[in-house]
Amino acid sequence: MPSNEWLTITVGAVLVNNIVLSRIMGICPFLGVSKKIKTALGMGGAVIFVMGIASLVTSCLYHGLLSVKLNFTIGSLKVENLDLSFTRILVFIVVIAALVQMVEILLQKFSPILYGALGIYLPLITTNCAVLGAAQLNAESNRGILPSTVYGLCSGLGFALALILFASLRERLELSRIPKAFQGTSIALITAGILALAFMGFSGLVK
């Protein structure tokens, strides 16, 4: 793979097509866990981790099972050219959900502080469109296993970056005299909108 392409994948995933600010995915945890930089850091780490693993596992599944024509016999049943790629969304959902569940249980066991900080948002990653989206985008552009994992990690990094940036802004907003009508989620959405506008400046960096 030429180095240029790696640049496209990484810079593209982190800045240009930032999964939150450009693709508008994973808004729920983006708004929910961005009140404090500390929790944002934890959440960002969790997302990088989950996205990396999910991308790895799903692309393995995709390349190993779903995108190949299957030929096998079960007893008398002879199956030829079975193409299961249309089930990929279902399979991804199930696999990712199971994966996150396990991460959650392990986290609760081994790092109760992080678990307490992430609270109800870990299960949110379960059905998070950002994680699923990364897997789906990998499948769509037919990336290999390694590029898929890198893309997943970088998307997670992009998510974490946006989240931390946003959390620091919200920590500052907490000290502002925001009119009552705009407090809370509404000002968060406006801020996110302006941030997304600014990130559009990066468009065209990677073709």
Add this chain to the structure above:
Amino acid sequence: MTILLAALALALLGLILGGLIGFTAKKFAVETDPRIEEITNLLPGANCGGCGYAGCADYARAIVEDGVSPANCAAATEENFQKIMAAAGQEAAKRERKVAVVYCSGDNHHAVHVALYNGLNDCRAAAALSGGGKGCRFGCIGLGSCARNCPFGAIEIRDGLAIVHSELCKGCGKCTEVCPRKLIHLVPADSKVHVFCNSLDKGPEKRKICTAGCLACRKCVKAYPELFNAQGFLVRARDGANITAEQVAEVKCPTGALQTVESHANLGKGKEGAA
């Protein structure tokens, strides 16, 4: 055929993953008491801290794990209170409803201003600076630290005086903590008459700085010695004394410091335009 196989494959996948999750859940399970969550949901969720714990969830944990009485929560409704008692497995107990009372009637029309205060809109900050503009060093400063700290919006600053809306007050006691003059007290909700003055100054001194202070003329004590109690230059209603509005009307307090909670809550009304 393909559909069938696909469904079969998915089912198989589900089965494997389900088994895996089940295994991890068993293997790495962490015990939590479900009652904590239940009680947290039953508590009002205002996180006022009136119970002495860091928020409702913390209090719920203390109720379940340390066996603390739920009666410390003044804000929970009676119904929820009973449910919490049941959930925590504690004996039923009676809770006395308390409300906050501001022992001062020196609004801008009654208290004399000896200086102009310019600075932070906060009673504690003003208290450190001669106590704002009013002359009385015991009375309400009127900058509303209590009102801002009330989690239930039960205190209003009207005409430079804190007024408690007792129907909204849950008796959490936050206001009594923040008041630098310590003139907000929690009293049983059924005692409706108080001497609304906090000044320990001598009568003539008080007269110079406030027209609504208790002058300790003892008119009320003479009429109803069993209901009132003079302490130096200040009269207080006795604890548990059940004083009626009629008795107040009969005593005819010369400055109006002795009054009902209702009339105190109506202080400054109708004058708002002038203020």
Add this chain to the structure above:
Amino acid sequence: MEFSDKTDNKAPVQPAGQSAVRLPEAGTLVLSSSPHIRTSLNITKIMAQVMLCLLPAVIMAVYHYRWNAVRVILLCMIFCAGWEMLWCKVMRQKQTVRDLSALLTGLILALNVSPLLPWWLCLVGSFAAIIIAKQVFGGLGQNPFNPAAVARVALLVGAARPMTTWAPLPSAFQHLDGVTAATPLTAASQSAAQQASLDLYNSNEFLWNAFIGNIGGSLGETSSLAILIGAAGLLLFGLIRLYIPLAVLLTVTVFVWIVNQVSPGITPGPLFHLLTGGVMLGAFFMATDYVTSPVTHLGGVVYGIGIGIIVCVIRIWGSFPEGMSFAIVIMNALVPLIDKFCYKRPFGWNPVNAFQPRRGEIK
């Protein structure tokens, strides 16, 4: 032992009672916390001074674009003030238009747009600046993003065509094809894309014209000279420190120089990038906006470097020809983080309390 004076005095007893001299009356004295004296500088004065410093740029804009410039500047200022008044009215809060901050925002916005901008886009831009970028955050002092930069970004993204339609410059550098119709930045990036020669943009003649303002562009972007005069004014009034603008300008210079060394031909030289587009205006008047820039000097340098890098990246490799306002808004978003990491330690602070200055020795 004798001292030179005697303090033991026999003085007549002053009689008690009221004296005739006038004394302060009770009840008229103000109680307030120290300090009791204050500077005469206030927010309105600061805003007025900044506007005064923008005057050279305004004069150049009017000289170049005549009535178009007057129209856009007046419209933006009036609309901004209007939105601010309307907001205060609707939200029933104290009227804040008198602090002149809305007018200043309008002026900076006007200097950031094309002289041919239709009136309704001025209205929309002013809305974005005053309402969306400022007032919903709580008004002056609370906004995390520079209002004028946000408005420009919004207009650039939402209405690219009117924002990049430039008026032909009556007095411009006529013998450069295309330069009068498009901004030099657009023309240069097009030339670079077609791998044409960029020598024109590095010529002394072009750069001189860019410096004094004989090129096309947004109202305030034409003349670097006018901006520099204004910047001198800002420094003279003591309104800004040089940390941020210098960091921006130096970063742009160094970055472009490095790019030119590594892969020549993809972009004109550093001087071209400094003198064209909004770098000067942005560095001196927008990036230095008090509210949205870091408070410490170190933070200001980090912030300036960030702006410099982002603006170069967008200009050289991005699809927008100009990236100053994008860079400013992105770095605005980073300011809370910068403030978190670029703090000052208090006087006498020490990580380990074990440190004790050595005794008996004066450094």
Add this chain to the structure above:
Amino acid sequence: MNSHHLPLRPHRFEGGIHPADGKAYTTDGTIRIPPLLEKYQLVIQQNIGVSPLLKVKKGDTVKKGQQIADPVGNISVPLHAPTSGTVGDVHDISGANGAPVQAVEIIADGKDEWCEPMECYPDWRNTNRELLLARVKDAGIVGMGGASFPTHVKLSPPPEREIDTLVINGAECEPYLTADDHLMREQADRIITGAGICAKILKISCVLIGVEENKPEAIRALRTAAKGQKDIVIVPLKVRYPQGGEKQLIYALTGRKVLAGGLPMDVGCEVQNVATLAAIAEAAVEGRPLIERVVTVTGSPVADPGNYRVRLGTPVRKVLEWAGGIRKEVRKLILGGPMMGFAQSSLEVTVSKNTSGILLLGADEVRQFEAGPCLSCGRCVEACPMRLLVSTLSKVCENERYDLADENYVMNCMECGICTYVCPAGRPNVQHFRRAKAEIRALKRRK
């Protein structure tokens, strides 16, 4: 350490400002001696620490300089009668910082007779240092620069602390005030003697006197008085507020930084105010207790501003009468200087041991606080001599986030008022910080 190790130029502390100093009102002239009053209201607790115990009762006759209150414990100083007469009532009057304080009335008999004088130590160089230290305490001397901390406690540091330098504060960086300036000009020999006594008590030799450059006469007078004493060095300092701040002064003169939360003795220094030194000299050499001090009466509304040698317990009303009253409307009455003094609402407040000035400000000089929005312009951050992030702190305190305020070192604030002076938005920063400090202290106490 010898004086020849001294820096040629004093160090420059970070931050600071030079506000319009208003010293011209009272620079000229000499210290005036006001007439005797009929009544004095002597505040009983005039020192930080434990209040002394009154030992006279109503109707007792007292002589000038007679001890009328005994110290309680070590961190306490006695109190002396400002004139001869009879003791009157004890009652509450308003104190300098607003809270009511107990005061005893002394009704003058007009004779102004001294009591039995204390023993004098004109030959203090050969006097036992314990005797001198005891005299400092018996004379009721406290820090007269404003802190009013008992001086004898300051002069007896714990033995494990090694003190090598006595730093004398003659900076008088507060605008408007010239009391120390006049004291230095007229009683330079007393100050130098006081410095010598302190140095002897502390068993050190190096004395550094910092005086701001705008007091050339004072510098000259001190140099003349210190002639021949090699260990006493007068260092002219740049005119910059808060040059007289304890930590700033130590840094300027010695280059040592007192750590946050630390005391001057941590870096081997001891700071005394010139007025305190003069009082020490008076007590030791002439046997006179502290019963009067120099007070600057100034401000544009004052008809005849000047410096007065005022007896303790004199009501501000009387002092203003001596100064000819006012000639225009007054908006503020301040005890102390304009940067750190306390605004008063009453003219009945009395002069005490730490009252360095009585300042009146007219309506045109007082700008109201507005609690405007913080622009984060950074002027306060640049000017803060303690290097605090004032703009952040101010916002944090406004939102009552005292946890964040503590994280941002609000406890290091010395309330010099610079951040508030320079703020274009007119935010009452100092008041924010005072409140935050009080809250944080209360929180820590509860823990």
